[in-house]
Amino acid sequence: MKALTKTDFRFDGQKSVYHGKVRDVYNINDDLMVMVATDRISAFDVVLPKGIPFKGQVLNQIAAKFLDATSDICPNWKLATPDPMVTVGLKCEGFRVEMIIRSILTGSAWRSYSEGCRELCGVKLPDGMKENQYFPEPIVTPTTKADEGHDMNISKEEIISQGIVSKEDYEVMEDYTKKLFKRGQEIAKKQGLILVDTKYEFGKRDGKVYLIDEIHTPDSSRYFYADGYERKFNAGEPQKQLSKEFVRQWLIEHNFMNEPGQTMPEITDEYAESVSQRYIELYEHITGEKLDKTTESGDIAARIEKNVSEYLKIAKH
Known part of the structure; x- marks a missing residue:
């Protein structure tokens, strides 16, 4: 299974990029933000060494759904989701x-x-x-x-x-x-x-x-x-x-709470796959919809770059 753990895009008008624990945020002309929800996962203020397939898509699509469902309550930053793992919005x-x-x-x-x-x-x-x-x-x-x-x-x-x-x-x-x-x-x-x-x-x-x-x-x-x-x-x-609590619990059981002298337990492919299944279950339970898994095929980074670049071109005009 594929997971996107690192991005290094060069979008048109890009001023800077901030790599957070889980998201990579690209500043476009000090006006728009391109927020990429990667498949990185963090717990106890540390990023785990292996990505979780579909996690970025799950978080991005849940957030987009709830931003739309609450836009009558207060204005929010979201303008578009040009890719399942990306939200573009206003820089605030x-x-x-x-x-x-x-x-x-x-x-x-x-x-x-x-x-x-x-x-x-x-x-x-x-x-x-x-x-x-x-x-x-x-x-x-x-x-x-x-x-x-x-x-x-x-x-x-x-x-x-x-x-x-x-x-x-x-x-x-x-x-x-x-x-x-x-x-x-x-x-x-x-x-x-x-x-x-x-x-x-x-x-x-x-x-x-x-x-x-x-x-x-x-x-x-x-x-x-x-x-x-x-x-x-x-x-x-x-x-x-x-919630993400099950990942924290697993780390605690493996004697890791990011305290001095503790080492991160090995994240096997099987464990990453099981966490991925939990995130998909979370998505389907919270939204009441099936997750589209066709996004897994092909080069994830190339797809994102293409989708975002096309959106930014249209947004400019």
Whole structure:
């Protein structure tokens, strides 16, 4: 099976390129962004040594679908998806904050809570909550985007007082975050899923706040299966999840959490194939559609280059 783990395109009007952990972003004339969702996969802030076939396509197509399904709530950066692994959109000045919204006490929030923490990013949490319990209403727990290492939790008050984002812009982002999440939960419910938590990124262009980057993908969100949620919660059992968590769990089982002295376990072709199958399952469950796998044939990079170049030619005129 083929996987795209590296890109090195030279598009017409290209000013710069940013190679992220998973995405490669090409700046076209300081006006458009060509975002390529590669098949790289990261966990514990490190990129795994082998790509996962179809992963980029899965993430790109889920994000595109949800950007279209929420465009009435707030403006977003997407203009087109000229290739299954590519979104082209407006270049915005990104805010140095990620807006995280949670409806259920789980993951890192539960770990902090179980250690006695009763305040998260300035939000007070009630006593006596159990793991995987719904909050009275969804809570917004932002983080600041770090240049290196982990993003840091921060409160709304700190963001505004430190001048990271103006009060006016923050309130717009917070309002959009709550509305986008509500829509995401409604769509998930129709697919027999619970959108547990997610993150949104926003940017600004011509004085207007835009939703940027991916949205409601299994890499940026956590989904539970609705069927069995109540029974598992009452029995104190782990919930069945649709997210990238299964990769993290596999690494933990193989004694890797990117801590000093630990070595990355070998990623066999069989394991990469099994992760690929999970991503395809995620796609089909979240969207209710079959994934088009015909994209695997031929030279993936050459196809992308051709499709994007043709789009940029048309966009110019």
